[in-house]
Amino acid sequence: MSTSQPSESAIQAHLGMLQNVVQRMASNSASCKTWCITIVSAIIVAVADKPNEKLLWIAAIPIPAFLLLDAYYLGLERGFRDSYNTFVSRYCSGTLRSEDVFCISPSKDVNWLRFEAFTSFSILGFYLPLAAIVAVVKAIIT
Structure with a gap:
């Protein structure tokens, strides 16, 4: 087990990789919202145009x-x-070890992180109003 300090270039590379992963996750999250609104809107338009409005729940x-x-x-x-x-x-703090470099993993259990994310405003503040819009459109159309 090595306790030597990692090189500056290794530290910069490690931080760059972590930044890239964070950026990719944020981009994926934004894509989820974009795709969801696109698909829900398309379903609402397609179903509202047809005589059978009872299929609106599919949205x-x-x-x-x-x-x-x-x-x-x-x-x-x-x-x-x-x-x-x-x-x-x-x-x-000077407690960084060479084993810490290039160990790319989330800091906590992924299931716990996902549970915490459900309470986030960026999740509830987007998907709950979208579900409410679908319910309002269903009430208006039927």
Whole structure:
């Protein structure tokens, strides 16, 4: 087990990889919201145009699916951000070991991170109003 300090270039590379992972998770989360709104809108328009408005409940199906996926990405993003902050704290305090470099993983259990993400405003503040809009459109059309 080595306790030597890692090189500056290794530290920069490690932080760059963590930043890339965080950026990718944030991008995936934004894509979930974009795809969800696109699919729900398309279903609403397609069903509202047909004589059978009772099929409008189909528009609600993508909402929980994308909510779960979005919460997963947000949880991972938070975990990698925590991992980044822990790494920087260890570096600043002088307790960073060479084993810490290039160990890319979220700081907590992924299931717990996903559970925490469900309570986030970026999840509930997007998917609950979208579900309410589908319910209002169904009430107006039927």
